[in-house]
Amino acid sequence: MAWRRPEARVRSGGALALLALALCAPAARGRALEWYSALVSTAYVDPQTNLTVRSVSESGRFGDSSPREGAQGLLGLPDGHPEGCDPDTRFHVPAPGGRAAAPWVALVARGGCIFKDKVLVAARRNASAVVVYNEERYGNLTAAMSHAGTGNIVVIMVSYPEGRGLRELVQKGIPVKMTIGIGTRHVQELISGQSVVFVAIAFITMMVISLAWLIFYYIQRFLYTGSQFRSQSHRKETKKVIGQLPVHTVKRGEKGIDVDAENCAVCIENFKAKDVVRILPCKHIFHRTCIDPWLLDHRTCPMCKLDVIKALGYWAEPEDTQETPAPGSTPGSVSAANSSVAAPDEGRSEGSSFTASATHESAPQCGAALKDDTGENTALLGEWPADYKTLSRYQSSKEN
Known part of the structure; x- marks a missing residue:
């Protein structure tokens, strides 16, 4: 909402005063x-x-x-x-x-x-x-x-x-x-008694209208400033929470990520060596520079709509935003959004192993998969088959 400046109120008050003088002027000019x-x-x-x-x-x-x-x-x-x-x-x-x-x-x-x-x-x-x-x-x-x-x-x-x-x-x-x-x-007296009464009424009316406008303006300004302050504070807290999500630097030939085939669901570009990726609790991976702004505005995974903030244990009120799916994601397709990587804490070295899991279920089921996987040890990337055609058979063997 665009707020009018106080100068506009002053100009409107001046216009009323000029109007009052103009109405009184014909009697005076005669x-x-x-x-x-x-x-x-x-x-x-x-x-x-x-x-x-x-x-x-x-x-x-x-x-x-x-x-x-x-x-x-x-x-x-x-x-x-x-x-x-x-x-x-x-x-x-x-x-x-x-x-x-x-x-x-x-x-x-x-x-x-x-x-x-x-x-x-x-x-x-x-x-x-x-x-x-x-x-x-x-x-x-x-x-x-x-x-x-x-x-x-x-x-x-x-x-x-x-x-x-x-x-x-x-x-x-x-x-x-x-x-x-x-x-x-x-x-000659230019202003008669009736003119004085008229000017007084016009002046009082102008003052009441101006005062009402000022009160309305500053109340709305106060509410708007408070809302902006709360929004900025909320974004700072959200940014801190997002910073707790694990990141990983992609290496060529690394098991679990095919840099030539998998892509980021936000920017629709393939992962390349030395790209820094962010790993969400639902085990979907994205470029860090792509997913961080998205999470600041939407707080949810672009693929499965999982509330990342709540998944990390922070029960802040969600912002009133319209969630839009990430471009390029289609149900049933196998991509970087359908194969997830869970990296260890940032304190570990880049050469350390990190956990991962894969699923062929649709995106809305990722939240349930997160609950099932909580507290369990996931397989290392090194255990993953390089061929994605054997993903289902591999997962079945692990469950048995």
Whole structure:
């Protein structure tokens, strides 16, 4: 099983954080970083009392693309629709004594078209500023206005009640002078309360998922490390046990092994002089370099499936491996796997004799043969007939 590294958990946590920020970003992008309020001062003469009525309040709001500077002039209303969206719209500006009004400020209603179109229509009529009053449904509120591309004309928004009152005065033919000044700078809050809650929930969820992944990873890593340690320890013990099996160096002309006819069932190569062979408890022989790796992984004889470790008296638990037969072995054939050699301990010299026995039984019966031969003296190799055709007769004579 392939384990993911902790860096992958960190990357997945970072991806969740970026996702949370991306979801919050649309609300933030729609708002300006800062905006300025506008001081709105009006003055007109009440026709009933002939008194000048003045009003000053910080009730306006500069548009996003408007220059932050003052402007003044008499208020003028568009002819026809109050929104002033028609490019051919003309404006009516009441002036004292009927003389021409210059400069003048356009007073238009919100809606009907985009803010940019309203401002451009008034700018073409040489208005010094444009005052947009909000819709009735918003009450006393003002809103941000996006009108990029309108030049240096001053643009502000006032509330609906204030704009309606000024409109009624102008409709009555009363000249109203408006002066616009710069108000207070306001920093726009980019994160609302809902966004804070959403980010907090996303952060907590990300932390819980990351913590769960880390706990799962380190538990699995601990189990995997323990399994590897036990496996390595088991292989070391198995290697020591395999080292107790007798070995023998093959000599040409040696009785019991025909170097030109017999072969190793693992590598399917004939035994040659000076080859070092390993002798298993079931008396099958193999090249030491071939059988040792096999026994480390499988622990059993490739021919008869005898558990070599148990046969030597070590009752370790077998590994969970799939046993596969050695290549080239066929039932009933007479080969090096069917004729076995038992060598004396490694402490003896190479010239010393070693015991052997032969059998024509099938491979699964080797385990039973091992039990029958335990504790008995086997014949020396020198007593074996060189001709394998007399093996059966030789064995029968020994048993009798």
